[in-house]
Amino acid sequence: PPPLLLKNKKLLITAGPTREALDPVRYISNHSSGKMGFALAQAAARAGAEVTLIAGPVNLPTPAGCRRLDVESAQQMLDSVLENIAPCDIFIATAAVADYRASIIADNKIKKSDTELTLTFVKNPDILKTVASLESAPFTVGFAAESQNLAEYAKGKLVNKKLDMIAANDITQPGLGFNSDHNALQVFWNSGERSLGPATKTELADALIALVATQYNNKTSN
Ligand code: PMT
Numbered sequence: 001p002p003p004l005l006l007k008n009k010k011l012l013i014t015a016g017p018t019r020e021a022l023d024p025v026r027y028i029s030n031h032s033s034g035k036m037g038f039a040l041a042q043a044a045a046r047a048g049a050e051v052t053l054i055a056g057p058v059n060l061p062t063p064a065g066c067r068r069l070d071v072e073s074a075q076q077m078l079d080s081v082l083e084n085i086a087p088c089d090i091f092i093a094t095a096a097v098a099d100y101r102a103s104i105i106a107d108n109k110i111k112k113s114d115t116e117l118t119l120t121f122v123k124n125p126d127i128l129k130t131v132a133s134l135e136s137a138p139f140t141v142g143f144a145a146e147s148q149n150l151a152e153y154a155k156g157k158l159v160n161k162k163l164d165m166i167a168a169n170d171i172t173q174p175g176l177g178f179n180s181d182h183n184a185l186q187v188f189w190n191s192g193e194r195s196l197g198p199a200t201k202t203e204l205a206d207a208l209i210a211l212v213a214t215q216y217n218n219k220t221s222n
Contacts, residue, residue: 002206004048005213011049012088012138013041014081014095014127016056018074022119023106030096031178034058035201036143037094041066043205047213049090054080056095074098074124081127085138090216092141093128096178100124132162139216144168145177150186158188165189165215167208173198189215 015037019027034055041053042063051066054077062068069084071077074097085091100121110117132140142163144154147170154168167185171177176184176198183204184197196207 007048009049009089011044011090013092016058018056018098019072020098020101023110032096033179039201039205043209088138090139129161141165
């Protein structure tokens with residue numbers, strides 16, 4: 001069995017996409033399958049943690065030993081995160097949260113017409129930034145999905161969102177990232193960085209959880 005690196009620690013992890021309704025039958029979303037976040041939840045549970053997994057709409061079984069809460073929209077994910085964050089030691093934001101939602105969700109199905117359809121979007125709350133700014137913020141780990149300038153953009157998010165750690169993936173790499181069983185991560189924290197993979201999401205999750213445990217222990221023992 002793996003070492004119990006997170007014994008007695010409480011983790012909250014978000015995973016999957018969010019789904020933003022346009023009308024009663026349509027929505028906008030993205031290609032996140034939830035596999036990376038579910039693998040992390042499973043790895044954290046194997047490392048002895050008490051895990052709550054907040055999942056957007058995905059087709060995956062609940063990892064053994066994890067408490068799972070299903071949500072759809074970014075706003076619902078934020079509400080669920082804030083309801084469950086209080087006793088947590090570590091928060092990992094793996095979800096691909098929609099940055100925007102429709103400014104109006106139509107009550108009835110939007111009718112087809114002969115002209116263009118224009119939709120207006122408003123910004124969604126940033127769940128990760130909200131958690132990192134809490135007065136008693138847990139050890140906070142973000143993800144960054146980048147298609148260019150990976151290190152620069154990821155380090156920018158680490159600083160701007162006041163994170164303890166960020167795991168960046170290059171989403172232009174074929175066969176890695178969204179909806180695949182494999183990924184590669186560039187992990188950054190204030191005093192260091194590490195490349196993980198390419199490897200299966202299961203292997204990466206074990207490696208990232210070990211890194212999180214080390215940096216969490218460094219931070220809390222100081
Ligand atoms: O689910 P899979 O198919 O396995 O794919 C895994 C993945 C590619 C989705 C995953 O590895 C990943 O990169 N997740 C983050 C995707 C993302 O939305 O990245 P971002 O750079 O747009 O967001 C940065 C961070 O802020 C993320 O931790 C995100 O969870 C968080 N965020 C973003 C917007 C928002 N409104 N609220 C947030 O909390």
